[in-house]
Amino acid sequence: MPLNRSWVASANTPDTDFPLNNLPYGSFRAEDGEPHCGVAIGDMILDATALERDDLLRVEDEDEVFFFGDWTEFMALGAQAWDSYRAALTALLSEDAAEPEALVPYLVPQAGTTMLMPFTVAEYTDFYAGRHHATNVGTMFRGAENALPANWLSIPIGYNGRASSVVVSGTPVTRPWGQLKGPEDDLPRFAPCARFDLELEMGAIVGQPSEGMVDVARADEMIFGYVLLNDWSARDIQAWEYQPLGPFQAKATATTISPWIVPRAALEPFRTATPARERPLLPYLAEPGPLLYDIALEVALAPEGGAETVIARTNMNQLYYSAAQQLCHHTTSGCPMRVGDLLGSGTISGPDRDSRGSLLELSWGGKEPLTLEGGETRSFLQDGDTLTLRGAATGDGYRVGFGDCTGTVRPAPSDPLAP
Amino acid sequence: MPLNRSWVASANTPDTDFPLNNLPYGSFRAEDGEPHCGVAIGDMILDATALERDDLLRVEDEDEVFFFGDWTEFMALGAQAWDSYRAALTALLSEDAAEPEALVPYLVPQAGTTMLMPFTVAEYTDFYAGRHHATNVGTMFRGAENALPANWLSIPIGYNGRASSVVVSGTPVTRPWGQLKGPEDDLPRFAPCARFDLELEMGAIVGQPSEGMVDVARADEMIFGYVLLNDWSARDIQAWEYQPLGPFQAKATATTISPWIVPRAALEPFRTATPARERPLLPYLAEPGPLLYDIALEVALAPEGGAETVIARTNMNQLYYSAAQQLCHHTTSGCPMRVGDLLGSGTISGPDRDSRGSLLELSWGGKEPLTLEGGETRSFLQDGDTLTLRGAATGDGYRVGFGDCTGTVRPAPSDPLAP
Known part of the structure; x- marks a missing residue:
């Protein structure tokens, strides 16, 4: 499988852990001081909590899955939600995306950002x-x-x-x-x-x-x-x-x-x-x-x-x-x-x-x-x-x-x- | 220590597990179909969730501790809350209580009542x-x-x-x-x-x-x-x-x-x-x-x-x-x-x-x-x-x-x- 290219340039370098093919889930301390859900792309974090809040990207048919800045609720929704959200993320971050400018304000540099527990460990x-x-x-x-x-x-x-x-x-x-x-x-x-x-x-x-x-x-x-x-x-x-x-x-x-x-x-x-x-x-x-x-x-x-x-x-x-x-x-x-x-x-x-x-x-x-x-x-x-x-x-x-x-x-x- | 007598007669018999000296905490399926917090007294259960809802007995300075019918939130409040709530329960159920009649509607027979997990097990x-x-x-x-x-x-x-x-x-x-x-x-x-x-x-x-x-x-x-x-x-x-x-x-x-x-x-x-x-x-x-x-x-x-x-x-x-x-x-x-x-x-x-x-x-x-x-x-x-x-x-x-x-x-x- 080849590299899926993103409009986030740092995601297309061969040494990044986070090309468009990856899109891993994490939690970070946002500028508002609260935990937010984020997705790594190149050297940036896409703020999933803010995107949901501003109605730019939601999990289908769901409200406030990311409000607490933890991926546990998302996991509980099951495979269909996992697949459709990943497909939506991939489309938005692809180099073919229609309006990448709209997402730019939701990108946070990984450098200097504090990462938090991405989910609540049950056992x-x-x-x-x-x-x-x-x-x-x-x-x-x-x-x-x-x-x-x-x-x-x-x-x-x-x-x-x-x-x-x-x-x-x-x-x-x-x-x-x-x-x-x-x-x-x-x-x-x-x-x-x-x-x-x-x-x-x-x-x-x-x-x-x-x-x-x-x-x-x-x-x-x-x-x-x-x-x-x-x-x-x-x-x-x-x-x-x-x-x-x-x-x-x-x-x-x-x-x-x-x-x-x-x-x-x-x-x-x-x-x-x-x-x-x-x-x-x-x-x-x-x-x-x-x-x-x-x-x-x-x-x-x-x-x-x-x-x-x-x-x-x-x-x-x-x-x-x-x-x-x-x-x-x-x-x-x-x-x-x-x-x-x-x-x-x-x-x-x-x-x-x-x-x-x-x-x-x-x-x-x-x-x-x-x-x-x-x-x-x-x-x-x-x-x-x-x-x-x-x-x-x-x-x-x-x-x-x-x-x-x-x-x-x-x-x-x-x-x-x-x- | 002698028996503390209650106006709930069944709590004063020598063979009950639940005299006024005990007042243990449980959860039960209430008539409304929901889990309620309850306290055993004789052969009855005192409905702590309903007493809180109707403002007859609250944990001091707290709202809706028993809303979910589980004692975990109460535990988290700590020893002072445990002591003051137990003292209030003891006073209300004592044979010297001022107005026992007010509590009678909040007593549910243990017989035939379904008990539920009384707390959320963390680990x-x-x-x-x-x-x-x-x-x-x-x-x-x-x-x-x-x-x-x-x-x-x-x-x-x-x-x-x-x-x-x-x-x-x-x-x-x-x-x-x-x-x-x-x-x-x-x-x-x-x-x-x-x-x-x-x-x-x-x-x-x-x-x-x-x-x-x-x-x-x-x-x-x-x-x-x-x-x-x-x-x-x-x-x-x-x-x-x-x-x-x-x-x-x-x-x-x-x-x-x-x-x-x-x-x-x-x-x-x-x-x-x-x-x-x-x-x-x-x-x-x-x-x-x-x-x-x-x-x-x-x-x-x-x-x-x-x-x-x-x-x-x-x-x-x-x-x-x-x-x-x-x-x-x-x-x-x-x-x-x-x-x-x-x-x-x-x-x-x-x-x-x-x-x-x-x-x-x-x-x-x-x-x-x-x-x-x-x-x-x-x-x-x-x-x-x-x-x-x-x-x-x-x-x-x-x-x-x-x-x-x-x-x-x-x-x-x-x-x-x-x-």
Whole structure:
């Protein structure tokens, strides 16, 4: 598929994340001080809330879908509204648009604009669908023979995370306190996390609710779009707490998502198949077609005041299970899914050392520290470090990206109970 | 503390769950077809939504707190509003009230009234604070030597559950499908759960939000009230899925809560201390006073068309950690807590066989089936079984209870994907 040209010139450059082919959804702090819904085009944001207010572009038959500056209401309207609004946006921003001048006052520069959470997270589930990641972590924790859990090749396993801790790119992340118990400790201590980490993931946003079980094809249709997702992880807290009930406080400090939700429609040209199955899947998890996406991903780390180093490069196609399979499995028990549920893919590591999506893996549990440009080394994150995830699918002369998904680590408070 | 007498005669009988000392909060389907907020008194419900609408009883300085028939907005107002409204209710329903006649039109009989979810569950966390339960389950799964997980005496461990699956008493519960793998199976199957179970728990409802960590005393103040809670559990799904990320679909079918939220204030006279500590707790978990409650609990099982058998009797005082300690621990990572968060205590089993809060324990993994009145036996739940949890604290001539927390098991669909 070629580039769709827009009258917004910056949308036609090959290095923008936001050509007309993309049109991702975000929320921003508008000049009136309120959250507005926006659509990224080149280096600008089209103000969907103001366009609706001024009756220049509405979702068909609907009033005030964007009044609160959050895309949740829009998602709830369903696929027909998603398609017709996207078609209307495409027409208005195309280089063939009849009256582009009318839209110019509704364009806000991305530079200097504060981005906000683009939707209300109903519940957050984090999966574990990266085979290299599961194998690496399993090898470190349980030895090479028991690396992959027995159920891993049959179940897209996951756990419920904490929706209240999901934040938008740019939000600082404070190093947590927690219960830690190292191999030399007889008893646990309450102390700041010393092994604070990132996890490079994709997030799928559920845009339609379910009652009862849904099949994989329907699950795919329920997905509104995708974000980049960094599931910040306190490895020392995790090691002591996670048996037998799974990760809890180790994953509850923050999960950062990209400012832009790339609609599923924008990713259609980049669909790719999950890998060959070592163990046949149960029939309910069979895929009706390619359900993953070919999205190149990278992680960059910049020490405070220092230059950025890309510490990992990988691809979403390294996942063993698609979001649609995970969502289908999530409904098997009858669990009702809701508009705004967020599904983390699990950490996406590739086969090579420099394609690993967490510092735990990159430094092999701290035994092989990374060297950054400038000479500093890292086993885990240090205060002041800024982490940035980037991702894009590449078409013929254009790319479809998510914008930077970034966060800076703030020091732990000296007393976590001080107000 | 003696009985506070009410002009509602049924509230003065020793066997009611709802004397004037209680005044629990619920939601019900009113005559106008809409959800209304209600307060239980004897065998009646006082219609708080109608009293507010008619300007007979308002929360101080507030309009339309009860308009939507849900107590979430009231909780968000905080402790001063909770206290003043409770005091006003107490005065209006007391036998010394000036004009009881004016309230009579606002009383609805509980019998025949449909109860609804009394609040909007923000997120649901299930803990594991019953020592006998953890020991029993651990013995069955890992052997007597490894029964209690290494972290159990230090951490009030828990996992995030699924808020969308929380339902009010009376809602039927459909036996789930899921991935199962028995000891004789080479590969997992997708089949209806054959080991469907209950878990007798208490639920604490978080009525105030947090930012950053809170101490145990503040956590206690944030708790609005308590409910009975049945965390329905698919043991065969759980056994195959729960390593290493914890329970997921096994716990996502349904969690049933009692129709009435008993305010913390009504339980004050029944406070009791957690047990002696085998291993000293870290200082952040120290209790400023007694934080548990002496609440007698029971589980009754009635086969379809058959008589009820009480299969377990225990007490909330069997918990090792209080809800305030769990809530404090929940915030250690900086995890933001929100109005409407629900915290399950964990299954409350006592030391004796007939004080075990799950069929998994009562039938010792199915090896020692229970015999019900009428002669039927049970290892796990059968279709048509009705489970009822009951609980009450006993004062001087009165009891403070929660109403029946009940649910009937419906058969699994023959095809879970059939519409």
